[in-house]
Amino acid sequence: MSDVVVAQSLDEAREALASHPDATVLAGGTDLMVEINRGLRRPRRVVGVAQVPELRRWSVGADRVVVGAGVTYTEMMTTALADAAPALAQAARTVGSPPIRNAGSLGGNLGTASPAGDTLPVLAALNAEIVVVGPDGERRMGLDDFVVGVKQTNLRPGELIVAAELDRPRGRQEFLKIGPRNAMVISMAGLALVADHDARTVRCALGAVAAGIPRAREAEAWVAGQIDWDNGAGVDDAVADEFGQRVAAASSPIDDHRSTAAYRRHAVAVLATRALQRAFAPGGHGDA
């Protein structure tokens, strides 16, 4: 294999990785090239996957949405995917700038596995299953099993992320993020909230406020009992506020160069309150 393979099919990418499991997978380059330019990484072999058609596909089924690893943020925002997974589209719109969104991909966000990766809370709230293929065939796992630490995944040498499969519940979805600007910011805190009117559940996951991507399960269970599922009335302010506090309890933020733990915990509470109010605002009840 030459040092650089720009794979034109999934088979070609798999074969290149099978013969050189140590090769570096390159998608949009918006994380990897930063490291290469800084001299932090010097790959000896690269398998480019941005042009693999199988990875660029997405599909919308009755209750599942499949998003190929190579789907870009621009595509998440501007195609019918935006209607099928609105929180994913909202998250995509907050990423970087147009050229970053044109190149950056879902698979790259997963591969980097930063706690501030903006699609990750959305994937967690939509019960995503991550599909990977490698020399030993296909594996599927939840986000919790895929992201095993800060910027650490359980991908094995020679494995490729193929897609994420998401729920498509009947109900509104919200993604909210806090940063110093409306563009070009890495999240100081991020939150995805999904209402499921058939299961009568609320699912809420957090970004940039823990080592992983926690679900606020206690708050989710509590708030499901507070919602007027039958009549579509909005949520009381008191319920929304308490939900915020309970969600914040699921975070375990740290002080770093972007923010402080105290501010992050506060921000999570505000985001959770706001997301719940929006998701259950009267009108359009039950429709995504």
Add this chain to the structure above:
Amino acid sequence: MPDPYSLRVNGVECEVTDTDLAESLLFVLRERLGLTGTKNACTEGECSSCAVLIDGVLTCSCLVLAATAAGQEITTVEGLGDGRDELSVVQEAFVEEGAVQCGFCTPGLIVAVHDLLEANPEPSDGDVREALSGNLCRCTGYGRILAAVHSAAATKRSQP
């Protein structure tokens, strides 16, 4: 060392030899092909002064591994004007509106504005701000850039 490869830049095939695997498209354009219109400021995707079009898609060339761009159509700021001495409508508007001070951010902005007006001939202020949200300018304060975009859009719309 990667095998030699060829890049198609502004319609011209350019051979690239003796390269290092880690070279970005930005580096190859400037240092190997002598196309210095594309600017190098951050090499981390933060400023868009290196913006080019790849198969018509607005891209930060600093984040493209050069060897992977073989076979694609690369358009740099040099490829946007109408020949060496003719300015494009967008370039003309930047000059007229005083949207250029030191000029370092200008090539990236010109490419981004061409891309915007291609997709959206009548952008709102909000559209322009969002489209250019990745382009950093340390001099102008952006007001004149905004004016130049609207002026270029109006000129383009008035052309047959």
